[in-house]
Amino acid sequence: MTTMNADPRQRIITRIRQEPAFAMSLVGESVELLADGHAEEAGSILRTLANAVGFKNLxxxxxxxxxxxxxxxxPSGNPTMNALSHILRGLTLQIAKRPMRMSVSFVDAEIA
Structure with missing residues (x-):
């Protein structure tokens, strides 16, 4: 089976494994989704990242x-903030192979 015909989720997992910068952008996207109140979507991204790095490694x-x-x-999980913090740190360690500091910027945020 060629990559073009592969399951879209599997193509994303392959790309995550091959491109650390892409993987880290997904970590950042999940944080932004959480901040925007889209926990389900953020969880989906984190689940895909966890599958890519391997649950045993994570x-x-x-x-x-x-x-x-x-x-x-x-999909029905509800990790605590502490667990989520450990998951995000664990993912970045598995992706970057070294501790990293991430920054997330929010644009178009209106402050009343």
């Missing part, structure tokens, strides 16, 4: 059991 990076991560990142 579990080692977060110190959380893989089954717990599966539950937290499931």
């Amino acid at each position: 579990a080692r990076a977060t110190g959380t059991h893989a089954k717990t991560l599966h539950r937290q990142l499931s």
